[in-house]
Amino acid sequence: MAYVRNQKNYMMIFPLILLFVFLAVIGGSTFNTKLQDRLLLLDRGWNMSYLGTTRSDVKLTDSNFGQSKKNQSVILSKSLPYIKLNSACVTFRTVLSSVDVYVAGKLVYTYGHDYERAGKMIPKHMNYVALPKHYAGSMLQIVVTPGVDDAFSGLSEVYFGSRCDMGYFQIQRHRLPLVVGSALAIFGLCLVLLMPVLFLYGEQDFLVMQYAFLAIVFGTYILCYNDVINYYLADEHLTTILEYVTLYLIAPVVMFFVRTDLQEKGVVDDIFVALGLVNIAFFMAAVLSHAMGIVCLDAFVTPYHFFVLPQSFFVLWAIIRNIITRTRRSKTVATVYGSSAINVLLAGTIIFVFCTIVDIMRFNYMKYLSGRGEVYSSISFITIGAMIFVTCLLCNYFFHCIDHINEASIRGKLEGMAYEDVLTGLSNRARCEHLMDKADQSGRPYAIISLDMDGLKATNDKYGHVYGDALLKGFADILRKSFPGAALIGRMGGDEFLILLTEEKLGMAPLYIKAMEHNMKEQSKIDEKLKYSASWGMCRSREKVGSAHQVYMEADSRMYKMKEEHHRAGGDHHE
Known part of the structure; x- marks a missing residue:
């Protein structure tokens, strides 16, 4: 268990190392174009x-x-x-x-x-x-x-x-924000295009929607602030409005995302909700004031910064508190999946919030305290922090999907153990009854074939239970081979078996039964100690005998009539 956890930690650290190498290369002078003249x-x-x-x-x-x-x-x-x-x-x-x-x-x-x-x-x-x-x-x-x-x-x-x-x-000056901003925005748009496909297949994962919105907001803001979105849009007025709109959206988006991720309860959760709603109100006030011509969007920047700073420290405190609490809990409760991935995501969130604090303080220092002015400020920390945050987010979602697949696989194995006959590998009685009920509820025509394998007791008495088990396994293989289109092949118990045919395969029933009789004869030639024969009876739901259980009972009754005929004819030499 510890090995699995450590291996998973290394897998999550690897993409972060690749990201740092990527940022170092892109942000350096490796790809600079040589200028014709000196600026x-x-x-x-x-x-x-x-x-x-x-x-x-x-x-x-x-x-x-x-x-x-x-x-x-x-x-x-x-x-x-x-x-x-x-x-x-x-x-x-x-x-x-x-x-x-x-x-x-x-x-x-x-x-x-x-x-x-x-x-x-x-x-x-x-x-x-x-x-x-x-x-x-x-x-x-x-x-x-x-x-x-x-x-x-x-x-x-x-x-x-x-x-x-x-x-x-x-x-060249803006290559890093150009690459990072474009990557985030394109990634978010790809997730948006993927969402209808996920909904179509029933995967209504709202995390994907959150990730898409986060990536688009971060990417658009980075591109707008550094003027590089003008490579895509010719309207500078729209670019400037987008910069302020996405700036004011960052706080509520991050606040609700962190709340969802932490899953806190009580007062802390209430504070997150309240701050998120206040941030949305701030965003709406800024947009409406600009649209109505009362005041421009830029007038809200300084109040926004001083409003966001205490929130940022609160978010840092909440995340660190959550990590400490879960770490203590993990020492007393065994956890294999999920904990490491969440810690990586929370670490990425801490880095982004810290980078945001640095850039906000630097911006206001240059604007109000430095002689240079805010025109020399940058959002380089936010750019790198956003890229790290989204990378951690991807790592978390990737391992979340792996955990989901592992959980589904374990659940499938447990269900298989609950519904599978251990000896033959066929469906057991519980699954047979479950699927018969489902066939009954579907309202579509079906047929049930009840089979009783001959000679089990005689084989056990003469050759021992090892050969009796081999006879049962061999008969199960014959049924699989003879009824390839069956909705269900199951063992009801002892030497009794059941076949369920749905509407599409009802016409194939006589051919399947002939194939079974042929396969039993051929299989009996292989080992003289294992002789295969069976009695069977079939009943269709169209015969209006009642529920699926009553259809099965009617098929079972017909099977016993055939078995009696075998006895009278002396066909069951094993019994």
């Missing part, structure tokens, strides 16, 4: 004007101008480098803001004003600004105008290089 980070030497104050020699990664105000523009200016490139451009990211870019006093790029005019939230956007032909040494001016209060508290890095290299660079 230049324009970080220092900027002039910045904001709220009537002008500062010089500003470093973008430490601009430290506080929370942005709606319609109050941040103006940046700097001379472009004296480097000639084909398809030269500058790129930077903006958050919920419109952008105007000037080179040598001429407007060369604009973004976001159409959303402002339409009264929509300006999406997060990666700006690629193509530079004019004679750009070298010219003054570059970037005007960023927030569309809402607290849109950002820091300015994005500005890169200079060729347009082609910029594209490769952005893909």
Whole structure:
């Protein structure tokens, strides 16, 4: 038992090791494409004007101008480098803001004003600004105008290089979230497509539905936050809305999932339910407020973070408490299946919740306490934590299925022992009566053949019980061979046997009986000590003699009439 448990633990650790290797390879520089030209980070030497104050020699990664105000523009200016490139451009990211870019006093790029005019939230956007032909040494001016209060508290890095290299660079920077987010979302969609098939075959496993929803929410949020979903969707406004919607969905989804997994009772379970419902209410309030134009979705981010943090610590406490409780219980109660798989899933949940706490605290530190601003924050911990969590979830479901199969196999073996005649391997009396009742309840025509094997007592008396048992086994084999289409071949006890034929095989009954008589003659030639013969009687349900038991009794009566005829004819030489 301990060996089975240890072997199972190793099997669950193996995919986690593979996952870490995969993340290390994908997140590293192994697959980086070599750039044609060197990208230049324009970080220092900027002039910045904001709220009537002008500062010089500003470093973008430490601009430290506080929370942005709606319609109050941040103006940046700097001379472009004296480097000639084909398809030269500058790129930077903006958050919920419109952008105007000037080179040598001429407007060369604009973004976001159409959303402002339409009264929509300006999406997060990666700006690629193509530079004019004679750009070298010219003054570059970037005007960023927030569309809402607290849109950002820091300015994005500005890169200079060729347009082609910029594209490769952005893909390489976001390769890990691209791969992880896409894998999670596609996995969730595959589970969604699988669910109708499971329901069709009666496997109504709601765990699959939960796993699908979790994977889709995690994957979509990771793709949206890192702007890589724009490789799939051309609508940036939809991408930004999806980012906030999936962010606010994570808390209720995880809360109800953990509650289902822990299966706690009492006060702890009530707290999980209450928090889950409050999270759903928060999600609905945010979505409805945005839809009604009261306030944009981004306004709920900070309250959401401070609301989720204490919940995260509660979830950690509940999971650790549950693991300790079950570990103590497992020392007193023998458990082979389930415990290790659940522990792996709970460990994955702990890792994800811890990673979420780290990224939330880092985001708010950069937004409110650091001079860099939240634009430099990332969800790298959540990305890795989500991948580990879903992998643990898969391991748990995989071993849950194995446990279910093992349980079904054991149940089948126990039922076989309860319904099988030990000597012949045929169905025993209990199963015969059970299937006769089912045939009666089906309302469809059937026939019962009652058989009595001749010569058992004579064989036992003359050659011993070993040959008597061999005679019974041989006769059982003859019945299997002679009645291939029978719904039931059983031994009622002693030398009495029963055959049940359903509607489809009723017309085959005479052929089956002839085959039985032929096989008995052939088998009797093999061993002179084992001579096979039998008396039989058949009754059809159409004869309206009553229930299945009464049909069997009528068949049995007809069998005894044949047996008497054998006696009168002297055919039963063994008796």
